Amino acid sequence: MADMDKGKEPREQFGAIFGDFAPGQKDSSENPMMRSKEAAKTPLPKRFYKAASLGEETGDRGEALFGVLLDGRKVKSPAKKTITVPSRALAQALVAEWEAQEKEINPALMPLTRLVNSTIDGVEASRGAMIDEIVSYLNNDFICYPATHPERLVLRQKEHWHPVLDRAEEALGGRFVQASGILAVEQSPVMGERLRRLWADLDIFQLGAVHSIMTLTGSALLAFALWDGFLGPDAVWTAAMIDEDWNIELWGEDEEASKRRQFRRAEFDAAVLVLAALRH
CATH class of the missing domain: 1.10.3580.10 (ATP12 ATPase)
Structure with a gap:
């Protein structure tokens, strides 16, 4: 298993790929589709990594946290927060979404990644x-x-x-x-x-x-x-x-x-x- 502290961050383009999310707005369920339609007007970003894998680190309270590594580098949210979740199974599902991207990164095919991004960036506030x-x-x-x-x-x-x-x-x-x-x-x-x-x-x-x-x-x-x-x-x-x-x-x-x-x-x-x- 890769150490999540190794390597630099992958390209900081995820804000442009996944867009922003405002928790509490009533049409939030439609926003990802609207963003996907907007993204379709411009070329999708190319897949820039060879492999997606599971990373693990220890949180501030000593808990195990899991995330996605792209060629050994941490994935960050549109707000540039490191993506970690408190479940290995959930992180493995995130890894699977990233690994399933072929030549391009298509956010329309990554609903779990979008949900986790929006959660980390906006829910607590x-x-x-x-x-x-x-x-x-x-x-x-x-x-x-x-x-x-x-x-x-x-x-x-x-x-x-x-x-x-x-x-x-x-x-x-x-x-x-x-x-x-x-x-x-x-x-x-x-x-x-x-x-x-x-x-x-x-x-x-x-x-x-x-x-x-x-x-x-x-x-x-x-x-x-x-x-x-x-x-x-x-x-x-x-x-x-x-x-x-x-x-x-x-x-x-x-x-x-x-x-x-x-x-x-x-x-x-x-x-x-x-x-x-x-x-x-």
């Missing part, structure tokens, strides 16, 4: 705002706004959404109000404060992952169900896509929308990988 946004999502969570017709859609939503509501009510100590139409309902603040306490001590990687899952699915409750272990990733994704799938059944699938969905699923899977790697 935005921790309070991110948790506030998660709590506020409980008032607008789409699974609290089921359809009233047609019956087949109503039953499908009920099958996938009601168990999530029941589990969240059990864990957060309250009842969620369900409503239909355009008028928003205000949920009991008790459940929001309970969720805030549960997630106040998440490390930056876990918080970045649950926030990403929330923005990608549009639901804090589905993010909670995944973090809690109540639902697996595929079940969460299915629940999140019910309305979208219904429209596809009715009207067919648009090619551009299909590409966006595939991109979002890759982002989702990266966040799931982070949670799985750091689950105690």
Whole structure:
């Protein structure tokens, strides 16, 4: 295993490759795709390294940290922070993304790297705002706004959404109000404060992952169900896509929308990988 202190840094061009991230903004799930489209207008940077490998070092508290080495040199984030994670498995997945790049470095094919970059660069400074946004999502969570017709859609939503509501009510100590139409309902603040306490001590990687899952699915409750272990990733994704799938059944699938969905699923899977790697 290579020592992460050896060698100089690889090219400091990752800010231009991966762009910036502002934690807490509601369209964060779309930003990487938009950046990828912008990047497509100019040539992608050439792969400048022969091999990506796993590096290990000791953190300030004596903990083991793992990262990516490109020809033995540390990878840094767009903000020029050394990329390290507290999980060997997670670092190995990062290495695999870098090693999978062939002639060019394509950030669209590196969702885990983008998520880890954004987490290291922005999550700690935005921790309070991110948790506030998660709590506020409980008032607008789409699974609290089921359809009233047609019956087949109503039953499908009920099958996938009601168990999530029941589990969240059990864990957060309250009842969620369900409503239909355009008028928003205000949920009991008790459940929001309970969720805030549960997630106040998440490390930056876990918080970045649950926030990403929330923005990608549009639901804090589905993010909670995944973090809690109540639902697996595929079940969460299915629940999140019910309305979208219904429209596809009715009207067919648009090619551009299909590409966006595939991109979002890759982002989702990266966040799931982070949670799985750091689950105690």
